[in-house]
Every structure is written in C-alpha cells, then in structure tokens.
Amino acid sequence: MSSLAGLPFRKMNGLGNDFVIVDLRGTDARMTPEAARAIADRQSGIGCDQVITIEDRGGPFMGVWNADGSAVEACGNAARCVGWLLMEEQDADEARFAAPAGPLRAWRAGPMRVTIDMGEPKFHWRDIPLAEQFEDTRFIDVKLGPIDRPVLWGPSAVNMGNPHCIFFVDDAEAQALDRFGPLVENHPLFPERTNVGVAQVKGAHLIRLRVWERGAGVTKACGTAACAALVAAHRRRLTARKATLELDGGPLAVEWGEDNRVRMTGAVAHEFDGTLPHGL
Numbered sequence: 557m558s559s560l561a562g563l564p565f566r567k568m569n570g571l572g573n574d575f576v577i578v579d580l581r582g583t584d585a586r587m588t589p590e591a592a593r594a595i596a597d598r599q600s601g602i603g604c605d606q607v608i609t610i611e612d613r614g615g616p617f618m619g620v621w622n623a624d625g626s627a628v629e630a631c632g633n634a635a636r637c638v639g640w641l642l643m644e645e646q647d648a649d650e651a652r653f654a655a656p657a658g659p660l661r662a663w664r665a666g667p668m669r670v671t672i673d674m675g676e677p678k679f680h681w682r683d684i685p686l687a688e689q690f691e692d693t694r695f696i697d698v699k700l701g702p703i704d705r706p707v708l709w710g711p712s713a714v715n716m717g718n719p720h721c722i723f724f725v726d727d728a729e730a731q732a733l734d735r736f737g738p739l740v741e742n743h744p745l746f747p748e749r750t751n752v753g754v755a756q757v758k759g760a761h762l763i764r765l766r767v768w769e770r771g772a773g774v775t776k777a778c779g780t781a782a783c784a785a786l787v788a789a790h791r792r793r794l795t796a797r798k799a800t801l802e803l804d805g806g807p808l809a810v811e812w813g814e815d816n817r818v819r820m821t822g823a824v825a826h827e828f829d830g831t832l833p834h835g836l
C-alpha cells in the first residue's frame with residue numbers, strides 16, 4: 557500500500573460543512589483513521605469536518621471519515637460535493653456513485669447547486685440502531701440527568717444512512733448543543749453513537765436546525781441531519797413532506813417523496829486544491 561503523501565486533494569464545502577476530498581482511484585493508497593485525524597486537524601493538518609475519499613469499487617465510491625478518524629456510512633453535504641465533482645469530470649448533468657450506506661444519484665440544480673437522492677429513511681429501532689426496543693421511534697426516551705429539562709424531551713430517532721437523534725425544541729438558538737451534544741452522541745442507548753439535532757419548527761415548510769455531529773462536533777450544516785429532521789417532523793405531523801431547513805451555514809431544501817425517498821438540494825463550494833503533506 558502506498559502512502560497518501562503527495563496525493564492531490566480538493567477542499568470543498570456544503571453550506572460551510574467542509575471536506576478534504578482525496579481521489580484514491582488509480583492508486584494503492586488507503587485512508588486510515590490516523591491519517592483522517594491528521595488531515596482533519598485544524599491546528600496541525602489541513603482542517604475539515606470530514607475527510608472524503610473517492611475510490612473505485614466497480615464504479616465511483618465515496619468513503620466518509622469523521623474528524624475523529626471514525627469511518628462512517630453517509631454524508632449528505634459531501635455527497636453533493638462528490639456528485640458535483642463527478643459531473644464536472646464526466647461533463648454530465650447526472651452522476652451515480654455509492655457510499656457505505658448505499659447507492660446515490662446526484663443531478664444539477666443550478667451552477668453550484670446539486671440535488672441528491674438520499675434513499676429511504678429507516679425507523680426500526682434495530683436499524684437506527686438503538687440498544688433498547690422502542691415500538692415507535694417518533695418518540696424515544698434519552699435520559700440525560702438534570703440538564704435534560706425542560707425542553708430536551710422525547711426526541712425522534714431516524715437512520716438516514718447514519719443515526720440521528722432529533723430533539724424538537726421551542727428555540728433552537730437557546731440550546732447548549734456543545735454541552736448536551738456529546739452526552740447524547742455517546743449515550744448507551746446509541747451503540748454506534750449518534751448525530752444530534754435540535755429542530756425548531758417555524759412553519760409547515762420551514763425548520764431551523766442546529767447539529768452536533770458524531771465524530772465532528774458542532775458543524776455549520778449536516779445534510780443527513782436535515783433529511784432526518786424533515787422526515788421526523790413530518791412523522792410527528794409538524795410539517796409538510798417538503799421544507800427548507802435553515803442551518804447555520806445556509807438553507808437546504810428537503811423533500812420526502814411519496815415514493816419514500818428523500819431528496820435534498822443545496823449549494824456546493826470549491827475552496828482550493830492542494831497536495832497532502834508528508835507524515836501521513
């Protein structure tokens with residue numbers, strides 16, 4: 557296996573959720589948890605929320621590595637960026653590729669805007685996954701101790717390729733996400749940890765969402781969380797099947813179709829390109 561040092565990377569973001577994207581096609585190099593951590597480090601590395609690999613696995617495959625080095629199944633914002641890169645490369649208006657969670661399809665929605673078909677949400681407690689049986693994952697019970705009152709009650713659990721725990725709150729800005737986010741992320745109810753969202757429904761078609769990401773902390777946006785929040789809100793009869801999700805980094809349009817598939821549209825941005833340094 558060859559080293560990652562010297563390979564080109566692209567720095568991109570989706571609404572400020574930022575990625576170092578390394579194309580491993582045609583190389584023997586492999587990403588490792590240590591290398592992903594080193595690349596993502598904002599003090600000593602390049603700095604990003606997730607390291608993304610593009611690999612050849614009988615077609616383009618997107619690998620997702622959180623800043624803490626954990627390899628995970630899905631990333632909505634990165635999927636838009638990788639979709640955009642593949643469409644540019646193929647001079648096409650549509651791209652198909654895969655991620656650990658399954659196949660993805662991307663298409664252009666404007667010059668730097670991409671729609672992704674994120675697939676079907678899962679709700680069964682074993683699929684989230686949860687460590688305990690809940691018949692109805694629209695309302696689960698996460699006991700956090702004294703800090704969970706008065707608003708952090710009865711969140712929804714959704715798997716959108718990756719696990720999400722969404723708290724519906726009256727005021728998303730008022731929540732100490734950096735304090736309770738890590739407690740929920742690492743709560744024993746979530747054997748694979750979880751992403752944590754606080755969602756404030758502002759109307760049938762508008763949700764304010766802030767996210768603590770598993771393995772990355774508070775980020776400016778999380779695409780899979782936006783999909784999970786819309787799906788959870790609709791299941792709780794709080795919104796329509798289609799809404800704008802207002803994230804710290806900007807808006808995402810999400811629709812849960814009658815075909816049970818979730819489609820997400822939003823901006824992609826290309827920041828700069830570089831070469832991975834030695835020592836990885």
Ligand SMILES: N[C@@H](CCC[C@H](N)C(=O)O)C(=O)O
Nearest residue numbers: 631632633718770778779780
């Ligand atoms: N930022 C992403 C999600 C990245 C992975 C997530 N932190 C996890 O561990 O599941 C997105 O836009 O969906």
